[in-house]
Amino acid sequence: MSLILLIEQVLNGLQFGVTLFLMAAGLTLVFGVMGLINLAHGSLFMVGAFAAAAVAGATGSFVLALGAALAAAAAAGALVEVLVIRRLYARDHLDQVLATFALILIFSEGTRWVFGSFPLYLNIPAALSGPISLPGGIEYSTYRLFLIGVGIAVAIGLGLLITRTRLGIQIRAGESDREMIAALGIDISRLYTIVFALGAALAGLAGALVGAIQSVQVGMGEPVLILAFVVIVIGGIGSIKGALVGAVLVGLTDTLGKLLLPGVFALFMPASSAATVGSALASMAIYILMAAVLIWRPTGLFGVRA
Amino acid sequence: MFKHLALAATVAAFGTAAVADGHGAVKVGMITTLSGGGAGLGIDVRDGFMLAINQSGNTNIEVIIEDDQRKPEIAVQLADKMIQSEKVDVMTGIIWSNLAMAVVPAATAQGKFYLSPNAGPSALAGRGCHPNYFNVAWQNDNLHEAAGAYANSAGYTNSFILAPNYPAGQDALTGYKRQYGGELAGEVFTKLGQTDYAAEIAQIRASGADSVFFFLPGGMGISFLKQYADSGVDLPVVGPAFSFDQGILQAVGAAALGVVNTSQWNKDIDNATNAAFVESFQAEYGRLPSLYASQGFDTANLLLSAMASADVNDADAFRAALKAADFASTRGDFAFADNHHPIQDIYVREVIQEGDVFTNRIIGTALTDHSDVYGADCKM
Numbered sequence: 001m002s003l004i005l006l007i008e009q010v011l012n013g014l015q016f017g018v019t020l021f022l023m024a025a026g027l028t029l030v031f032g033v034m035g036l037i038n039l040a041h042g043s044l045f046m047v048g049a050f051a052a053a054a055v056a057g058a059t060g061s062f063v064l065a066l067g068a069a070l071a072a073a074a075a076a077g078a079l080v081e082v083l084v085i086r087r088l089y090a091r092d093h094l095d096q097v098l099a100t101f102a103l104i105l106i107f108s109e110g111t112r113w114v115f116g117s118f119p120l121y122l123n124i125p126a127a128l129s130g131p132i133s134l135p136g137g138i139e140y141s142t143y144r145l146f147l148i149g150v151g152i153a154v155a156i157g158l159g160l161l162i163t164r165t166r167l168g169i170q171i172r173a174g175e176s177d178r179e180m181i182a183a184l185g186i187d188i189s190r191l192y193t194i195v196f197a198l199g200a201a202l203a204g205l206a207g208a209l210v211g212a213i214q215s216v217q218v219g220m221g222e223p224v225l226i227l228a229f230v231v232i233v234i235g236g237i238g239s240i241k242g243a244l245v246g247a248v249l250v251g252l253t254d255t256l257g258k259l260l261l262p263g264v265f266a267l268f269m270p271a272s273s274a275a276t277v278g279s280a281l282a283s284m285a286i287y288i289l290m291a292a293v294l295i296w297r298p299t300g301l302f303g304v305r306a
Numbered sequence: 307m308f309k310h311l312a313l314a315a316t317v318a319a320f321g322t323a324a325v326a327d328g329h330g331a332v333k334v335g336m337i338t339t340l341s342g343g344g345a346g347l348g349i350d351v352r353d354g355f356m357l358a359i360n361q362s363g364n365t366n367i368e369v370i371i372e373d374d375q376r377k378p379e380i381a382v383q384l385a386d387k388m389i390q391s392e393k394v395d396v397m398t399g400i401i402w403s404n405l406a407m408a409v410v411p412a413a414t415a416q417g418k419f420y421l422s423p424n425a426g427p428s429a430l431a432g433r434g435c436h437p438n439y440f441n442v443a444w445q446n447d448n449l450h451e452a453a454g455a456y457a458n459s460a461g462y463t464n465s466f467i468l469a470p471n472y473p474a475g476q477d478a479l480t481g482y483k484r485q486y487g488g489e490l491a492g493e494v495f496t497k498l499g500q501t502d503y504a505a506e507i508a509q510i511r512a513s514g515a516d517s518v519f520f521f522l523p524g525g526m527g528i529s530f531l532k533q534y535a536d537s538g539v540d541l542p543v544v545g546p547a548f549s550f551d552q553g554i555l556q557a558v559g560a561a562a563l564g565v566v567n568t569s570q571w572n573k574d575i576d577n578a579t580n581a582a583f584v585e586s587f588q589a590e591y592g593r594l595p596s597l598y599a600s601q602g603f604d605t606a607n608l609l610l611s612a613m614a615s616a617d618v619n620d621a622d623a624f625r626a627a628l629k630a631a632d633f634a635s636t637r638g639d640f641a642f643a644d645n646h647h648p649i650q651d652i653y654v655r656e657v658i659q660e661g662d663v664f665t666n667r668i669i670g671t672a673l674t675d676h677s678d679v680y681g682a683d684c685k686m
Contacts, residue, residue, distance in 0.1 A: 005512040012504035108341070117345040119528055119557040124536060131538030139511075139538050144504065213536065214501040215528035215557055219342045223499060255505045262494070271493060279471055279495040 004138050009259045010252065015144045017251025018151020022206035023228040024235070024243040025158055026199025032238025033174040033195050036085060037093050039100035041203055041228065042221025043107035048073040048204025049211035049220060050111055053122040062125035066208050073204020074197045081196040086189070104222070112218050119217040122208075147209055154202065155244050162240055171195060175238045230286055234293045236300030245301060250286050257285035330617045331366045334609070335388035337381055337409065338399035340373035344524045346553035347401045347598045348373075351423045353591055354602030355398070361586065362610050370394065376401075378408040385409045389416055395618045396421060398605055401598075403427040403446060403474040414438040417621065419628070423605040424598060427473050428480075431647050432680030438621075440628055440646045442608055443601040444570055445678035446474050447481030449546035452568035452652035452672035453519055454485030457544055459672075460566075463488035466515035466541075468506055470526065471495040478521035478546065484679070491515030496522070503530045507537045517541055523548040528557045535561030542566070547666075550657055552596035555664035562657045562664065570650050571600045571637055572668050580636040594665060600636045607633040608640075643677040645684035652676055 023045060030038050051072035056065035080103060088096045124143045131139040162168040170191055173181045182188045207221065214220070227250065235246025262278025269277065293301065336355065339348035352371060359367060370392055374381040381400065388394045396419045400406045406425035413420050414436040422430075426445040430436070457465060467482055467490060469475035479493060491513040494506055510518060518541050522530050527549035534543070547569035555562055573584045573594060583603055587595040595603075611633035616623035631640050641649050652673040655666040 002512055005508055008508040008511075009505055012502075012508060015504065016502055112341065112345075117341070117349055118553050119346070119525055121557050121559060123532075123559065129536055131536075141504075141533075141536050141538070143536060210501075213529065213533050215525040215532075217525050218345070220501070220525070223501070258505045259509065271490075275493045275495050276471065276476075279497070283497045 004136070005259070007136065007138055008140060009255050011140055011144070011148070013252035013255035014248060015148050015151075015251070016255060017248035018148055018155075019206055019210055020224070020227055020231050020250060021151055021244050021247035022154060022202050022209075023224055024231040024247050025154070025240055026202040027225075027228050028232040028235070028237055028239065028243045029171065029195055030199045031232065033171055033178075034085075034089060034192055035178070036088060037096045037100065038085070038196075038199075039097060039225065040080065040103035040107065041199070042225030043104050044073045044077055044200040044203040045207035045210075045221035045224055046107065046111060046218065047076050048207030049122070049216045050115060050120065050207075051204070052208035052211055053120040053216045054115075056122055057120075062128075062212075065122070066205065069204045069208035070201045073207070074201040076204075077200020078193055078197040080200075081193050085196060086192075089192075108218050115218075117218065119215040120211075122211045122216050124212045143213060150205075150209065154205075155240075158240050167191075167194065227286070230290050232300075234290050234300055236297075236303030239300075239302040242300055242302035249289065253285050253289050254282070257282040261285070330619050331368065332396060332609070332613055332618045333392065333394045334367060334369045335385075335392060335394035335397045336369055336371045336399035337374050337384045337388070337397065337405075338371070339376045339401045340371075342376050344376050344401060346596075347424065347524065347551075348399070350551075350553065350596050350598035351399060351401065351602035351605075354587065354595060354599035354604075355423065355606045356602075357583075357587055357590055357599075358603045358606035358610070362606075364610055364613070366613065367610070371399070374400070374405060376405070378405050381405040381409050382412075385413055389413060389418060394418065396609060398423055398609075400425050402472075403477070404472055406430065407473065410439060411436070419618075419624065421605050421609060421628075423601045425474070426647065428477050428678075428680050429473075431645050431678050432683035433685075435645045435684035435686055437625055437646075437686055440608070440642065442605040442648065444650070444652075445647045445680065446477035447484070447678060447680075448570070448652060448673075448676060449548070449568045450478045450481030450519075450521065451485045451676070452654070453544050453546055454482040455672045456566065456568060456654050456670075457482075457486050457488070457517060457519065460517075460542075460544075462486075462517035462542070462544075464491045464514065464516045465519050466490070466492040466494075466510045466513050466517070467519045468492075468494040468496060469521040470498040470500070472498045474523075475521060482519050486519075496526075498526075500526060501529045503533050504537075506530075507534055507539060510541070511537070511539045515541060518543045520545050520549060524554070527554050531558045531561050531565075544568075547571075547597050547655070550655075550666065551598065552594050552665065555657060555666075559664060560659075563659060565657045566669075567655050567657070567666065568652055568672055569597050569655055569666070570648075570652050571597045572653060572655050572666050574668055575637060575653075577636075577638050579634040580638075583636050594663065604633075604635050604637070604640070607635070643681050644686065645678070645681040646686075647678055647681065649675055649677045 048069035052065040052069040055068035128143045132142040231246040235242025261282045265274035265278045372384045398421045401424045403425045422441040431445045469478040550567040612627035616627040654670040
């Protein structure tokens with residue numbers, strides 16, 4: 001196995017990781033600040049992808065499509081927060097799970113009703129398509145490099161937002177003690193709507209970016225949602241830094257696991273069974289990682305809640 | 307919604323006409339995937355099936371359609387409901403092999419006929435065959451065997467092969483390797499439903515292969531093709547039609563042009579039934595039919611032909627009528643082997659662009675009068 005293959009897989013793992021980060025950041029903010037488990041986060045991912053596909057199909061511009069994805073997902077998030085989520089803050093986590101699960105079904109059927117059941121067409125813009133030559137003789141997809149760049153930019157932006165702005169102070173205070181900041185006069189309802197819409201916009205952005213290289217179809221958000229939950233459990237609930245570290249860890253584990261585990265088994269098994277066993281184990285690798293982290297640090301790597 | 311319309315229409319027709327030709331009325335239970343990632347396939351099968359039913363004008367048949375959401379546990383529940391509460395005579399519709407394995411053995415053991423419009427797992431073609439089970443489409447390996455035969459004739463000697471890790475995926479790679487005579491640069495099982503293939507494409511690039519064979523139905527295929535086209539890896543790609551059907555091609559677009567795929571059906575097969583089918587499907591539904599739609603259409607016509615010559619309550623006579631397969635198929639002549647799977651030609655197609663639409667064109671025949679290897683294990 002060559003060094004070039006290894007480096008390419010590390011880049012792939014990084015790209016997968018930052019995509020997960022975009023999903024996990026919104027999820028962890030919502031859980032950290034509002035104490036709310038939001039299963040409909042995957043649906044917001046899907047809304048972003050569909051909005052981008054629709055706008056790209058109508059105008060041909062990828063930039064407009066990304067903007068539409070951000071706007072549509074943020075709007076959907078704000079709407080959902082005002083109509084449904086607002087009633088759930090005081091309730092048990094199980095009630096939140098039930099209500100947001102219902103939202104998944106509503107979003108899925110609604111999207112199918114508007115767009116039909118067949119996958120939509122969303123393509124990489126010409127400027128970003130094709131491979132780019134990296135130092136060392138590695139050919140890597142330009143678009144995936146772009147995704148890594150966007151992910152890092154969002155991480156830095158979020159970090160600055162949380163640490164340097166007034167909104168960030170309110171978010172961090174809300175994570176520590178919700179009742180206290182309400183007593184101190186912060187408009188909690190507005191803060192919650194903004195945080196929820198911010199998380200939704202991130203999910204929508206992830207959906208649009210990922211939809212260009214995968215298929216835009218109903219139900220595309222749920223597998224990513226499950227992985228996002230794994231990421232925030234590993235990284236610690238409420239921590240953006242934890243979401244980033246957790247996401248990169250999960251991305252690298254999954255990609256390198258798929259590469260190395262079949263090879264390990266091929267040392268003492270025939271190639272066909274090594275492939276089957278290795279890939280089965282590789283798909284479990286993320287969850288084994290999560291279990292290991294939880295045994296070592298029960299609140300996650302950077303958990304803020306005890 | 308469609309289910310209620312179909313039910314209402316058939317009940318209304320039922321109310322006005324008594325048993326028309328002396329043979330019994332038939333209740334059909336269709337369990338297929340109408341939502342989620344694989345919905346395009348189920349919708350095509352359903353649309354093809356109902357087109358044939360509606361065109362026949364036969365009022366003796368009632369079709370109940372349910373959505374299994376690609377989940378085996380839901381399919382099993384629906385099957386139980388249809389057999390025990392709705393008391394259907396014939397069942398059909400399942401797209402995915404894992405759902406078929408969950409539903410079909412129990413259904414046929416309870417005396418119901420099952421006509422498969424898609425899933426053809428090897429277990430049900432060989433040791434698990436049953437007199438009440440008929441497969442109108444193919445046995446899972448067939449299109450992959452044809453791809454292997456084509457790879458030989460195209461001169462490929464070092465193939466990289468990949469498929470998802472589930473019964474049909476395993477059948478795919480087994481089928482390809484059975485006919486293909488060259489070396490394997492790599493053999494990878496991906497996760498069912500996986501959407502990111504960067505890791506696999508990197509492995510293909512590093513493996514030194516001269517060709518790629520993959521089986522990734524539905525959304526998985528779209529993701530892989532888009533990512534493959536963008537990666538700069540320029541190896542020729544071969545696959546079964548499941549990765550290049552009419553629904554997928556519109557979502558993938560130019561990334562699939564020139565790819566060779568194998569299928570038992572294409573819209574340009576030259577016979578009257580096929581021409582009429584393609585035209586009426588396009589008129590009715592506003593899109594070109596896929597191979598899944600043709601399979602649904604043929605399944606309905608097989609059922610109607612059996613109903614015309616036997617009563618469904620006389621199981622032996624109905625079974626013989628089904629086995630005789632005396633109907634006009636979109637593929638031309640149609641015959642069953644002893645294990646109730648088709649004997650047919652498998653064609654090689656190429657993806658082309660016709661105006662705004664991406665579709666396929668037959669460029670050759672890979673296998674002639676081909677059945678499957680599992681029939682020898684079938685003790686019927």
